[in-house]
Amino acid sequence: MAETTSVSVAMVGSGGAGVLTTGAMLLEAACAAGWNGLLTRSVGPQIRGGEAAALVRLATRPVECLADHVDLLVGIDWVSAQRFEGEIALAPGSLIVSDPDAGPPPAALATAGARVVELPLAQLTKANPAWRANMIALGAAARLLGLDEHVLRDTIKQHFEAKGEDVVTANVSAAQAGGRAVAAATSGFRLAPPLCSNGKRWLITGNEATGLGALRGGVRFAAAYPITPASEILEWLAPNLPKLGGTLVQAEDELASVNMIIGASYGGVPALTATSGPGLSLMIEALGLATAAEIPIVVVDVMRGGPSTGIPTKSEQTDLNIAVYGLHGEAPHLVIAPQSVTDCLLATQWATFLAEATQAPAIVLSDQSLGQTQAAVSRPADVSFIGQRIRAADFSAPYKRYALGGSGISPMAIPGTPGGQYTADGLTHTERGIPTSSAREHGAQLDKRRDKVEGYAYGALWATLEGEGEVAVMTWGSLTGVAREAIARARADGHEVRLIAPRLLLPTRPVEMAAALNGVRRLLVVEQSHGAQFHRFLRAHYTLPQETSVLHRPGPLPIRPGEIYRQLTEGKLL
Amino acid sequence: MSATAPLACKPGDYKSETKPIWCPGCGDYHVLMALTRALAALGEPPERIAVVSGIGCSSRIPAYTTCYGFHGVHGRSLPLAAGLKIVRPDLTVIVASGDGDGYSIGGNHFLHACRRNVDLTYLVMDNHIYGMTKGQPSPTTEPDFDTALTPGGTGVRPFNPLVVALASGANFVARAFAGNPHETANIIVEAVRHPGFSFIEILSPCVTYRPDQRAWKDRVHAAPVEATDDAARAARRLMTDDGFNLGVLYRGNRRPYRPAAAAVPCDQLELEKGFEI
Numbered sequence: 001m002a003e004t005t006s007v008s009v010a011m012v013g014s015g016g017a018g019v020l021t022t023g024a025m026l027l028e029a030a031c032a033a034g035w036n037g038l039l040t041r042s043v044g045p046q047i048r049g050g051e052a053a054a055l056v057r058l059a060t061r062p063v064e065c066l067a068d069h070v071d072l073l074v075g076i077d078w079v080s081a082q083r084f085e086g087e088i089a090l091a092p093g094s095l096i097v098s099d100p101d102a103g104p105p106p107a108a109l110a111t112a113g114a115r116v117v118e119l120p121l122a123q124l125t126k127a128n129p130a131w132r133a134n135m136i137a138l139g140a141a142a143r144l145l146g147l148d149e150h151v152l153r154d155t156i157k158q159h160f161e162a163k164g165e166d167v168v169t170a171n172v173s174a175a176q177a178g179g180r181a182v183a184a185a186t187s188g189f190r191l192a193p194p195l196c197s198n199g200k201r202w203l204i205t206g207n208e209a210t211g212l213g214a215l216r217g218g219v220r221f222a223a224a225y226p227i228t229p230a231s232e233i234l235e236w237l238a239p240n241l242p243k244l245g246g247t248l249v250q251a252e253d254e255l256a257s258v259n260m261i262i263g264a265s266y267g268g269v270p271a272l273t274a275t276s277g278p279g280l281s282l283m284i285e286a287l288g289l290a291t292a293a294e295i296p297i298v299v300v301d302v303m304r305g306g307p308s309t310g311i312p313t314k315s316e317q318t319d320l321n322i323a324v325y326g327l328h329g330e331a332p333h334l335v336i337a338p339q340s341v342t343d344c345l346l347a348t349q350w351a352t353f354l355a356e357a358t359q360a361p362a363i364v365l366s367d368q369s370l371g372q373t374q375a376a377v378s379r380p381a382d383v384s385f386i387g388q389r390i391r392a393a394d395f396s397a398p399y400k401r402y403a404l405g406g407s408g409i410s411p412m413a414i415p416g417t418p419g420g421q422y423t424a425d426g427l428t429h430t431e432r433g434i435p436t437s438s439a440r441e442h443g444a445q446l447d448k449r450r451d452k453v454e455g456y457a458y459g460a461l462w463a464t465l466e467g468e469g470e471v472a473v474m475t476w477g478s479l480t481g482v483a484r485e486a487i488a489r490a491r492a493d494g495h496e497v498r499l500i501a502p503r504l505l506l507p508t509r510p511v512e513m514a515a516a517l518n519g520v521r522r523l524l525v526v527e528q529s530h531g532a533q534f535h536r537f538l539r540a541h542y543t544l545p546q547e548t549s550v551l552h553r554p555g556p557l558p559i560r561p562g563e564i565y566r567q568l569t570e571g572k573l574l
Numbered sequence: 575m576s577a578t579a580p581l582a583c584k585p586g587d588y589k590s591e592t593k594p595i596w597c598p599g600c601g602d603y604h605v606l607m608a609l610t611r612a613l614a615a616l617g618e619p620p621e622r623i624a625v626v627s628g629i630g631c632s633s634r635i636p637a638y639t640t641c642y643g644f645h646g647v648h649g650r651s652l653p654l655a656a657g658l659k660i661v662r663p664d665l666t667v668i669v670a671s672g673d674g675d676g677y678s679i680g681g682n683h684f685l686h687a688c689r690r691n692v693d694l695t696y697l698v699m700d701n702h703i704y705g706m707t708k709g710q711p712s713p714t715t716e717p718d719f720d721t722a723l724t725p726g727g728t729g730v731r732p733f734n735p736l737v738v739a740l741a742s743g744a745n746f747v748a749r750a751f752a753g754n755p756h757e758t759a760n761i762i763v764e765a766v767r768h769p770g771f772s773f774i775e776i777l778s779p780c781v782t783y784r785p786d787q788r789a790w791k792d793r794v795h796a797a798p799v800e801a802t803d804d805a806a807r808a809a810r811r812l813m814t815d816d817g818f819n820l821g822v823l824y825r826g827n828r829r830p831y832r833p834a835a836a837a838v839p840c841d842q843l844e845l846e847k848g849f850e851i
Contacts, residue, residue: 031851036717202849204698212849215842221661223653242836247660249833252686256653259646263626263657266644273659289647348787376851415642415665418621423636423643434592434637435645 013076016048018134023054034194038375051080064481068562072511077546131174139178206370207232213345218387220246223260230302236489268414314556315368326525334362335506339480395419408452469496530554601752601778612762632699649679688742701780709783710810745770
């Protein structure tokens with residue numbers, strides 16, 4: 001049997017059938033056995049009774065995205081599984097695990113050449129009422145993947161310990177029964193033994209990494225209004241912020257949450273909120289206030305399909321325009337996009353640091369596919385970005401909160417400091433913060449706020465730049481890892497392809513981008529947007545090579561590495 | 575209150591040199607006078623006080639004090655002030671608003687600020703009109719009041735802010751009249767000292783768009799009864815009064831908002847252990 005370095009599994013079933021738990025346990029067990037991998041969830045908007053899929057990719061090395069095809073499709077039931085048409089693509093060699101009593105796998109998912117392995121779930125659960133179908137399916141999947149039985153048993157034990165010995169025993173025997181039921185089947189694929197990894201590994205979601213990045217960056221206040229798919233950031237912070245002496249408050253709406261963090265930051269405490277597109281829309285006015293009053297805040301937007309309510313549970317890269325251009329007036333601020341699950345940590349930490357350093361609001365543009373993906377990663381390195389604004393200390397002359405000159409970053413007085421009293425204002429103001437409608441003062445403060453943000457030394461973190469050559473793929477956010485994998489394939493074919501992925505979207509970096517594009521003759525822009533927002537953004541701010549093509553489409557179907565690779569080859573870029 | 579000797583204790587110490595934009599005769603001048611008197615009486619130095627506001631004539635007040643101030647966006651002064659007070663419980667935080675800012679665009683925050691009961695003092699200068707945008711009806715405007723935006727009046731029942739505050743859980747409810755700055759100052763002092771969310775509706779005439787409000791000085795009167803700690807009784811009184819009785823109407827004893835403290839504090843590295851494989 002051939003060994004592969006990456007295997008993809010999709011578990012599908014009705015919402016509430018335990019599909020996501022099963023996927024998480026499969027990933028946990030595989031990681032405990034030394035492999036790497038990730039789990040992405042794909043669910044309908046219903047809490048129960050809708051469709052749910054756990055998409056698990058296991059690999060010998062860390063992976064950053066889903067693969068092109070699913071090797072193993074496990075149907076706990078097929079009730080709504082046809083809704084995953086397009087999202088779950090099988091290949092001719094794929095296996096489908098299916099309960100004969102549940103009817104045939106939906107035609108929408110079946111592919112010519114895929115084989116069906118029967119798993120009598122209904123029969124087994126009927127004979128053993130304590131067994132749950134998802135645990136039987138877990139055992140079957142683990143067996144077909146060649147996962148060590150003892151490791152799986154330990155994972156089940158750990159998972160259900162709190163529910164008592166009976167539950168553990170029932171679930172372990174259900175999983176064993178699942179394994180036995182498919183023992184005769186051959187899978188045609190077997191994951192190669194894991195490569196030894198040095199150092200600590202974590203199993204973490206993008207949303208958890210975002211929360212941890214905020215704490216590492218110094219955030220000690222968060223205001224929260226629940227929204228899919230960002231709530232997990234807030235729910236992770238809720239118990240953990242107080243452990244570090246911080247506070248999380250649930251707000252009545254997003255207008256309140258963003259204004260609460262402005263108030264907290266004005267009081268001297270680095271502050272953050274997290275939301276998705278609809279919430280960001282509501283926060284825009286206050287982001288303008290934070291820009292004008294020069295109050296550092298961090299707003300994380302975990303993007304989902306839009307406009308309006310859109311597709312709350314699925315990913316898209318379509319809040320770029322509102323994040324960059326949504327503010328009325330001229331409002332220089334920061335927009336930073338994480339590029340992987342791990343990078344959610346670094347990007348959020350960096351955003352907090354930059355917001356504090358420049359006294360400007362920062363928007364972190366994550367997305368559902370990063371936020372709700374759980375991945376095995378190496379422990380992210382400790383970096384020294386701890387948010388710290390320049391505080392005013394010298395009040396010998398009347399204090400000018402918005403003093404002109406220098407970098408444009410003016411020392412900020414924190415309430416409680418004698419002699420530093422000023423009124424932070426969204427009205428155009430003088431250096432002392434007094435409202436004015438003078439053309440000269442208006443121009444001077446606009447210059448100040450632009451200069452401090454544009455003139456800041458952002459360093460190498462502004463973008464990911466990899467490779468050499470005349471061909472480049474330019475992308476951003478969650479597609480960075482997908483593009484990297486596509487480029488690796490091209491490289492394996494002997495082609496040199498560069499990867500250019502700006503992490504810092506705003507302020508733009510014309511000089512650095514020109515250097516990154518130097519020598520590139522053919523460029524492929526890749527993004528998950530119907531209207532090609534990123535390409536339009538690039539065209540507005542940068543000089544792109546004449547031969548530039550765009551691979552773009554809306555969510556929720558994720559762009560796969562194979563599509564980028566195909567575009568590179570069939571589009572004659574190589 | 576500060577345990578150390580007050581650094582400033584004259585009303586003038588709390589009044590800045592910035593000249594108000596208000597019209598001559600505006601009730602808000604008297605509110606500013608009452609506020610600076612109250613602050614002097616409280617004896618807290620100006621740097622220990624923050625005055626937070628939204629948008630409108632009344633919301634210009636922070637810059638007219640020598641305290642720390644925040645003139646934010648329309649309707650959102652309460653959440654901004656809550657964020658500040660929660661991270662800086664050492665500061666005295668006063669929120670200033672008007673009937674448009676506080677009861678219309680900011681109405682939802684009003685309900686939740688009362689519920690949440692953060693230790694804030696909320697002054698709403700109510701003149702039953704949008705003054706800064708030149709005379710449109712607010713939630714407290716009489717239904718038959720004719721304006722350019724609503725010819726013949728709104729026909730809509732006015733909002734009863736005090737009853738709404740009681741129903742929502744405000745811990746201190748009072749009505750004051752700008753024309754009585756001494757009494758108003760006393761109420762502000764009491765409101766700041768009272769724990770939790772204290773709400774003072776201040777009738778503050780707009781002489782430009784509501785010259786009829788010059789007659790308020792003859793209509794206001796001291797509340798005929800003592801304040802109660804029974805919200806239902808206070809609400810019954812307020813549902814049936816003439817809208818002009820002044821004084822502290824309700825003193826509650828709800829515990830002010832306290833953020834949750836961690837059962838077991840730890841450091842960052844400890845938090846990260848949960849992710850280890």
